[in-house]
Amino acid sequence: MNKEGFVPAVEDRPAVTVDIVLFSVINDWLNVLLVKRRIPPFVGMWALPGGFVRRGETLEEAALRELSEETGVSGFYLEQLYTFGDPGRDPRMWIVTVAYYALVNSKGIELRPATDVVDTAWYLVDNLPELAFDHARIIQYAVKRLRSKLEYTTVGFELLPEKFTLTELQRVYEAILGQKIDKRNFRKKMLSRGILQPLDETKMEGVHRPAKLYRFLGV
Amino acid sequence: MNKEGFVPAVEDRPAVTVDIVLFSVINDWLNVLLVKRRIPPFVGMWALPGGFVRRGETLEEAALRELSEETGVSGFYLEQLYTFGDPGRDPRMWIVTVAYYALVNSKGIELRPATDVVDTAWYLVDNLPELAFDHARIIQYAVKRLRSKLEYTTVGFELLPEKFTLTELQRVYEAILGQKIDKRNFRKKMLSRGILQPLDETKMEGVHRPAKLYRFLGV
DNA sequence: AAATTTAGTGTATAAAATACACGATTACGA
């Protein structure tokens, strides 16, 4: 039973992939980006964007590369989520996947329109289609992580543009947590964190009172 | 740049390992289990217990198997930590490692004495020897995770025997957090969580007043 | 019975979270 010295032959190694749960808040609802599979297994089914890790790149680089290949955009907020390696999670071969989640402000991203490479679409997290592999589970896990990280980090700001109003910020929180938040308490708490810079600008958009704009200062 | 359909040849796959940071609180200090390497690379250097994942087993099974091979014990509390895959983290080959952390009450574990298989030893987390690979970084990461999990979960109880006193519990918290805690506030908070069952037994051990024993009830 | 050592307890204060309602500002249309 001496495991040391044992190195598995090349044919006894799993392939390693990255899969990315890219979130965006669109029209006050939390969405994830899905791609339609064009190759077996699960042809025609929706799945998470992702692909094989290549020699010489870090896992994070692989995740960013895959995302930019499929969205035409780069510079996402990215964080490792969990690694899934159960045998049988891919019916054809042994694959270990390192899952990431990423956040983007959907205004700053244009999905390649009508690309012939892959069919990509945003889906509401609580109205997902049937998904390939164990990707439903991965998304579920990512939502859970995102919700808890929202409470004690500043990840929420990654879903907003450079300048935003407090109401927009609140809508992002509400979309992720799936519940309404008291306006006065929310603003009090956010402003007391000392991470928001009030700007001398307002957002004059609707036909109503303009809202003050803020910028995220970082920690 | 169409990544779909591309599957890396077997010789272009990384080997996948698991490494485990096994913690225990010994004499009121936080310790980790290390093993001395007998094969290249880093022969003779201390490293985390771990090894290659085998076809047909889950990552968690692999971690538990490696741990029990090197300690002779099974049934650890185990939780996935992070996956490290930077190229060059192993000087000889491409290895992606899925790191876990595990918790055990050292009273319930006997390291195989003077085994000829591997040399294993407990080390104080803040007095580690030079470590192979990126294992120092992994341990650092694990300590950080353990500290934060201690605050909002019940992982702390995994480091205690079935029956324990409140003082013993407090010592575990202090060892992990690396700071003294107020006794009255600590007890108030623990008892108010409603997860402790007071027993009709006391621990008569020292030469002093016996302490009431409790049992962890679970969530 | 005095000394030693650990167990066990309560209160006052500060900080943080929660519940809750209305006046202010803009655009538009009558």
Add this chain to the structure above:
DNA sequence: TCGTAATCGTGTATTTTATACACTAAATTT
């Protein structure tokens, strides 16, 4: 220009949670 509609922006009272802090109780040893 005045009223309406819609969103912006604000404060206080209450509850809950966290913190600071010191002495008596119970056992053993000499």
